Amino acid sequence: MVTIYDVAKLVGCSPGTVSKAFNNYNGVNTDTYKKIMEAAEQLGYTPNTNARALATKKTWLLGVLFSEELGTGIVHPHFSEILQNFQSRAGNYGYDVVFVNKRLGNREASYYEHCLYRGVDGVLLAAGSIYTKEIECVLQSDLKAVSVEMLYPDKHTVISDNRMGTLQALEYLYFLGHRKIAHIACPLYSIAGSERHNAYKEFLKSKGLEENPKYLVECKNFSHESGAQAATELLQQSWEDLPTAVFAAYDDIACAAMTTFRSQGFRIPDDLSIIGFDNVMMSGFTSPPLTTIEQDRALIGQKAADILVGMIENKPDEEPFELRIPTKLIVRNSCARL
Amino acid sequence: MVTIYDVAKLVGCSPGTVSKAFNNYNGVNTDTYKKIMEAAEQLGYTPNTNARALATKKTWLLGVLFSEELGTGIVHPHFSEILQNFQSRAGNYGYDVVFVNKRLGNREASYYEHCLYRGVDGVLLAAGSIYTKEIECVLQSDLKAVSVEMLYPDKHTVISDNRMGTLQALEYLYFLGHRKIAHIACPLYSIAGSERHNAYKEFLKSKGLEENPKYLVECKNFSHESGAQAATELLQQSWEDLPTAVFAAYDDIACAAMTTFRSQGFRIPDDLSIIGFDNVMMSGFTSPPLTTIEQDRALIGQKAADILVGMIENKPDEEPFELRIPTKLIVRNSCARL
DNA sequence: CTGAAAGCGCTAACAG
């Protein structure tokens, strides 16, 4: 391993100067700077983060926290896109991204301990919808953190504007002439579930439409199965007076519902319009292609990185805030004019 | 920050002993061991990887390498599932996973430099199908590495058994009575493309079927668009004597093709059977649901971790080998008996 | 502008 000493020897200066050169300090002669860089190049010198971190207490490492149990995490397309953009943007700032888990070498540990162990400069909170004890200690610590999946008190949050998206979806259905609009909600313990559901109620009120309990079902979870089941329930409980459109709070659920409705003999969109939320990859390829609301996941990831790095590098502790990322209506063919 | 010294002082022993205790060395009295652990607990001591790494030259860090440009990477569902399982399994061994990119703080650098910089103990090679110069220097270095997306000479590889999968798909079509089987290939510069194409030819030969060039098209890339285009081409060039079944080398392509065929008035599977490869999430929810070949991505990720950790911890350098992971036929409704 | 030296937290001989 080639070190700062090797470079210093070759140049004929002291290690301290090499260090200063590599850290772009003011007080280094332009000539010696050049010589140092050349020597470094020639020797193939690469600084060693561990040594640097030990001396400075800064690791240039950002941790990513998500609960493995929930099957959320990287595998979830929504999160993986956020993560991809987060890590790429963080990279631009010189930070690397490491996964934080609940182990320390061979033994069990907490997320917080793991963060200490690696000495991360900050963390991205991407744990699923449940306010787990496990992450409580990182919430209470003074670790810099930004959240993208949950709203935590006292933490910066970057998240889609669920209200806006819901209103876009419903206004569109309304515009097409629909007045009997049902809602298949995501689990209401989740942000997506509760916020979209609230916006749904707000919308009905604003249009002077009645809140018909028969037009509302809540999914048990985010799976296709629960979507299919919810669709069946919806049909059963509203059979006497069917809705003309349904707003499903999540695309997977919308797709499952669509399949269910069709298997019951409904033509989509002729007999029943359906609109989703998320613009999941699949949505463009169902038949009919699903009209939905797009979340700007790339922007969420980037903004999260911007904010986190900002917190790390600019001392002044800002008030924690929510950054709401605008959504967008994607019109395809699952909704018809009444 | 609480250190080994704080613990030592509280217990009344030397830092060295604390270190030994934490590293589960033999020579530590059970009593002092207990006392040390209690003291550590009480003080909230967490070892510091950076210091440890500096002293031992072992970081317990595994790097993940993928080309961001290609849009492969975390966002790709195939890879994200591998990665998820890789990182989880690596965690069990005590290793953390960090993304390797092409920067070093503020400046551009190579993947290899980045690995040096972080001092990773090994890398997962997940760069896309192109043998880029960029990763060449890590290939030539003595970094421990295992590949999951490409076959590199002299590197361990964990990858699906494309031949097996292809044969499973084709045998199934054959079993259903199909003899005129077309193939929409992935780009042939990719492993998936070339291996599946070769297996297709092998199959035809083994069954004594003629290799009809009109039944073969190659996609430009892995996108839906190129799948749709390929499907159109296939129809055009074989119009006089249409195939009764098509084997598409990738689900996204199969789905796009299915849509195209239907828009041309073909009923699937009645007029045309279609089978894919990959068992992408969407495949279960197209109409009709796509029959396809499943890759065991979880196992790929786990095995990759096993092998990499093995290389790191067991000195003896094994001969590099290919581990082929078996595939599985998933029967749904896109193929009909002739 | 440059050098010397102490120290970041931990490990690994080596003595005892």
Place this chain on the structure above:
DNA sequence: CTGTTAGCGCTTTCAG
């Protein structure tokens, strides 16, 4: 079984 000590590679005062 335990303590001492010399580093690991780098940064950072403080002198010069």
